[in-house]
Amino acid sequence: MWKFLWGRILNKTVLILTLSTVFLLAGVSTPAFAFPEYTSRQKALKLAGVLDKGYLKSIKISSVFVKNKGEDDYYLQAILDDGSSRKWLIDRIRQWTQTDELILSNNRALVFPSPESTDFGVLEKNDFYRTVLNATAFVKTFGKHDILEGKSLVLGILRFRILQEEDSKYLKTNKYGDRYRYVLELENGSREYLTYTDAFVLMQRSAFLEEVPENVNVLRRSYKVREMKKIPLQLEDELRDIWRFGIEVVFDGSVMTSPDRFPYQVVELKMRDPETGQYRAQFFLQIVFPNAEKISDVKGFKNHEYLRHVEINTDVEHQKRVILRAMVNPDALDLPPFVEVTDRNSVVVNFFSSTDQSLTQPPDLPVMRSAGELPRSVFTPDQLETEFETKYLEAVSMIRAAQEQMNTHLRIKAYFKALDALKNAALSAERDIQIAQALKQRDILLRAMPKLIIRNVQMTILAKKLDQEGTKADPEMNKELLAQLVHAERYASTQDQQQKIASLQSILR
Amino acid sequence: MLDRFKLIPDKRTPFLSFEGYFDPGQFPNIQIIPGNKKSETSVILPNTFIDSEKSDSRRLTFALRKPKKKVVTTIVEEEDEEDHTVKEVKTDALSPRVVSPREEMLLHPVTALMSYRQFDQLNVAILNASPKRNGAQRMAAMLSKRHKRDIEKRMGMKLKIVNISSVREQEILPKTKIYFHANLLKEALKLAQVLPGEQVLEPVPAARAAKLATDVEIFVGKNFE
Numbered sequence: 222m223w224k225f226l227w228g229r230i231l232n233k234t235v236l237i238l239t240l241s242t243v244f245l246l247a248g249v250s251t252p253a254f255a256f257p258e259y260t261s262r263q264k265a266l267k268l269a270g271v272l273d274k275g276y277l278k279s280i281k282i283s284s285v286f287v288k289n290k291g292e293d294d295y296y297l298q299a300i301l302d303d304g305s306s307r308k309w310l311i312d313r314i315r316q317w318t319q320t321d322e323l324i325l326s327n328n329r330a331l332v333f334p335s336p337e338s339t340d341f342g343v344l345e346k347n348d349f350y351r352t353v354l355n356a357t358a359f360v361k362t363f364g365k366h367d368i369l370e371g372k373s374l375v376l377g378i379l380r381f382r383i384l385q386e387e388d389s390k391y392l393k394t395n396k397y398g399d400r401y402r403y404v405l406e407l408e409n410g411s412r413e414y415l416t417y418t419d420a421f422v423l424m425q426r427s428a429f430l431e432e433v434p435e436n437v438n439v440l441r442r443s444y445k446v447r448e449m450k451k452i453p454l455q456l457e458d459e460l461r462d463i464w465r466f467g468i469e470v471v472f473d474g475s476v477m478t479s480p481d482r483f484p485y486q487v488v489e490l491k492m493r494d495p496e497t498g499q500y501r502a503q504f505f506l507q508i509v510f511p512n513a514e515k516i517s518d519v520k521g522f523k524n525h526e527y528l529r530h531v532e533i534n535t536d537v538e539h540q541k542r543v544i545l546r547a548m549v550n551p552d553a554l555d556l557p558p559f560v561e562v563t564d565r566n567s568v569v570v571n572f573f574s575s576t577d578q579s580l581t582q583p584p585d586l587p588v589m590r591s592a593g594e595l596p597r598s599v600f601t602p603d604q605l606e607t608e609f610e611t612k613y614l615e616a617v618s619m620i621r622a623a624q625e626q627m628n629t630h631l632r633i634k635a636y637f638k639a640l641d642a643l644k645n646a647a648l649s650a651e652r653d654i655q656i657a658q659a660l661k662q663r664d665i666l667l668r669a670m671p672k673l674i675i676r677n678v679q680m681t682i683l684a685k686k687l688d689q690e691g692t693k694a695d696p697e698m699n700k701e702l703l704a705q706l707v708h709a710e711r712y713a714s715t716q717d718q719q720q721k722i723a724s725l726q727s728i729l730r
Numbered sequence: 731m732l733d734r735f736k737l738i739p740d741k742r743t744p745f746l747s748f749e750g751y752f753d754p755g756q757f758p759n760i761q762i763i764p765g766n767k768k769s770e771t772s773v774i775l776p777n778t779f780i781d782s783e784k785s786d787s788r789r790l791t792f793a794l795r796k797p798k799k800k801v802v803t804t805i806v807e808e809e810d811e812e813d814h815t816v817k818e819v820k821t822d823a824l825s826p827r828v829v830s831p832r833e834e835m836l837l838h839p840v841t842a843l844m845s846y847r848q849f850d851q852l853n854v855a856i857l858n859a860s861p862k863r864n865g866a867q868r869m870a871a872m873l874s875k876r877h878k879r880d881i882e883k884r885m886g887m888k889l890k891i892v893n894i895s896s897v898r899e900q901e902i903l904p905k906t907k908i909y910f911h912a913n914l915l916k917e918a919l920k921l922a923q924v925l926p927g928e929q930v931l932e933p934v935p936a937a938r939a940a941k942l943a944t945d946v947e948i949f950v951g952k953n954f955e
Contacts, residue, residue, distance in 0.1 A: 366903060366949075371937030458840050481837075487915075487931040489922055502923065551919040556839035557912065557933070573839055598845050600832055614831050617844050654847045662844055 258310040259294035260339035262287065268314070269297055271343055274326045277301060277317065285309075311339050318417075319398045330417040336397045344421040353381045353420075356429035358439045359405060359413070368484050368509050375433070376512070377408035377441040390414045409443040409512055411540040443541045444472040444513040446533055451525050452569065458624060460669045463556070463575045466526045470510070470533065470545060471567040480560040483568060484509055487554070508545040508558060508570050509536070515543050527553040527574060545570060599658045608649045613659060616642035620662070629677040633670070633705060640666055671709040671718050678702050678725045699729050732778050746773070753777075777830055836912065846913045852885060854921075855893035855944040859903040865950040866894045869906075869925075877924045884920045892944055903951035909934045910946050918946055927953050 260268070269285040276282065281302040288308075289295045297309040317323035318331045325331055330344040359376050363369035382404050384391045390401040399416035406412055415423070423429065433439055452467030485508045491500040506528070514535070521532035528547035536542035556573040563569055600610060619642050623635030643663045650656035681702060703726065710722045733750040761774040835841045856873075858866035870891050873881070881889050908931045910918035915933075922929040925948075934942050 366901065366907065368932060370935040372935075461840070461843070463840055481936070484933070487919065487922070489929045489931075491928055502928075504919070504922075551923060554915060554919060556843070557915050559837075559839055598836075598847070600836075600845065606832065610832065614835060617835060617841055618831075620844075621841060658844065658847060 256312040256315055256333075256336060257339050258312050259290060259296055260311050261293065262289070262295050264339055264341070265295035265297060268311075268341060271325065271331060271341075272297070272299070272314075272323070276324045276326075278322050280305075316398075319394070319400065321400070330421075332399075332418040332421045334418050334422055342421045342425075344417050344424070346417075346420075349420050349424055352424065352429050352431075353378075353403075353405070355431045358430040358433050358437075359407060360426070360428040360430065361413070362426065362428070368486055369482065369511060372482055372484075374478070374482065374512060375430070375437055375439050376411070377439050378405060378429075379408045380406040382406070384414075408441040409541055410514075411443075438477040440477065440512050442474075444474065444476060444510070445517075446510075446513060446515045446519050446543055447471045447473055447566075449519060449521060449531070449533060449545075450567075451522060452571075454526055454574075457573060459673075460620070460624075460665050461575060463573055465571050465573055467569050467571045468525065468528075468531060468545060468547075469563075469567050469569045471565075472513070473566070475564070475566055476562050476568055478512065478562070480562050480568075482511060483560045483562075483570075485558050485560075485570075487549075487551075504549050504551045504554075506547050506549045506554070506558065508560065510543045510545070510568070511539075512541050513543045514541055526572065528572065599655050607651065609646055609651060609655050609659075612642065612646035612649050613655070616646050616659070616662065620666070629673065629680065630701075633673055633677055636666055636670060636673075637708075667712045668714065671713040671722070674705045674709040675718060675721050675725065678706060678729070679721075682725070682728060703729050732775065748775070750778075842913060849887065851888040851890050852914075852917055852946060853890050853892045853944045854946045854948060855895075856891060856948045856950060857893075858896040859901055859907070859949040860952045860954055861902050862952075862954075865954055866896065869948065869950050869954060870894045873925075881921060881924050884924070885917050887917075897949065903949050905930050905953050906951040907932065907949040908946060909938075909942075909949070911939065911942070914945055921946065921948075927955065 265287040269287050272282055272285045274282060277299070283300045283302050285300075286298045287295055288298045296311060297314070298306065299309050300306050314323060314331075315333050318333070323331065325343065328346045330346060332342050332344055334340065334342060356378055359378050360373050361376055362373040363371065382388075384401055384404055388404065390404070392400060394400050395416055397418075399418050401414045401416055403415040403420065404412055405415060448471045450469040450471065452469055454464050454466040457463045457465035485506065488505045488507055490503050490505060492503050493499070494501050515533060519533050521530070522528075523530065525531055525547075528549060531545070531547040533543055533545050536544050553574065555575050559571040559573075561569045561571065599613060616639055619635060619639040623632050623639060626632040626635055640663060643659050643666070647656050647659035647663070650659060681698070706722050706726050706729070710719070710726075713719050713722060732748060735746060735748045756775075756777055759776045761772075761776075763772045763774065829837070836845055854873075856866040856870050858864070873889070874891060878889055906925065906927060906929045908918050908922055908929055910931065910933060912933050915931075918931050922931055933939075934947070
């Protein structure tokens, strides 16, 4: 008898402990948001109208009433054909629609597009079928937290099907508990599995195109990676000492996707150090190519400037995506990569490096230290182009154009014009950040120009000596060079530069 | 900035009205191109942005024809009768992107350098995207108590946590994600170097960049211990 009692007591303790543990674990793992049980009066009234004459677990719904718990919390009360009356909370209605226990009349489906809001929609399935069967292209828009978030691709449609038993996702659900119903097979070989909610949202977005506008490129096949090429290091910006190198990814056909569809990310991985056995953080720079495939071996590189182990791999988490991946030292990454689409069936990913990091720093404004909310760009937050913006953009484009000029003499002349343009921009500035930025660019130019002018004068004198020995000097050219040297003299920063300028002036005079 | 457009029906001459904030100087650049069919016409408004809060697409196409029977019904749409004239709402993928000179400058990393100013404080938002409760609070506490000085020293600016909350959706991220504005890659990398565990760093998607008030957004993922 004692044994029996102890058994009961122990069982009770074990039961209590077990239950507490279960509740504790459930509490910890419960998501912070649950679907609401109640809704607003207006939505409840609309929902009651939608559910009327539908079916719950094969029993016809005779009528649906709206009831309320508090002032703002409304739910439904339904009377079924079998005479039973039930209280329907909104979260239960959502669950029944997900498991097909609640079916609407006239081949419609009730959907709750947001997992934490009682906003609902009704998918007219017949209309959806007609639309999707007539569609020739599908606008795929990438969802939240995808690297391509908010961006879209227009893909050719191959076939639309209703999921059957033999399909892998038949009766399977997505993370919100909605069942997959349809599959859209696309011409590039990818498949889109759709729930009723997906179908509803896609219809709202008009994602199925019957006629494709002329200026729109429909992707009918994926880009196949052929090879990767190194683009050697070259000077990008002599004023800031920025260098550029690149990787060219060559595909089997022309690339019809704009460069902003090839985004980048940096991924940190903890990897075991083979020597010490300890885990060390390694950073990988990844450029993502959607609608692309790697179907043959593509040779990578062990090193290319600051990139290590450069390779192109298939993205195992997403369909028809490849990733250009390279290990990087995070301290070497001063500037983000820049992607360009070429007309030779390739995409070039440019990487930048600078030896003098102070040159890549924007201007500091100590007078503004207290105002954290001040704009962080020279541009005004509204999209209107101000007078300063117009002039500053003009100056910047002049500097960039000058940097592409191979002839040093012409380049110096272009830089002088850019200095004038920067002055004009500074004169039209309305905010400290604007004037500070214009003056910073001016100072960068002024700092670089003495060296450039000295080199130009030296080279011109040397060229003249070699080419036209014994011929008369060109007075116009001498005048121009002397004027440049006067400018260089004013802004020369070292004793060495001053001496060289004096020596060159005496030669030219 | 285009807020909305609507068709004002009239037996002889129906009008298409565009509402928003416009620069009259740009009016001569508006193009009206007839389509392949009689019922189709394209109107191109250059340098125009669609107010994403009032409209949900970057490009709207329409046709002057009888309103089609609505395919989908929702509460919101039933209340908003005037939008029934819109036949299709399409995304920016449908048209080649028009890049303004300002965007062009900001897109290229070298010219973008000439646009931003140095600042002394990095404003960070921390959002919980892990199944564990208080993930954002724990990370915020860890950053401000243990690593603040180290991060500030590395970045050369103050670190200010301006928002701690949870993501609105039931979105669980496997790894902690750091979203940064295009000019803050270096600062985001320095942050990632200090944070424990593995991180993914991505520039803020263009669709969200204009709305984002903070410099960096950290979504605390499942891997954060």
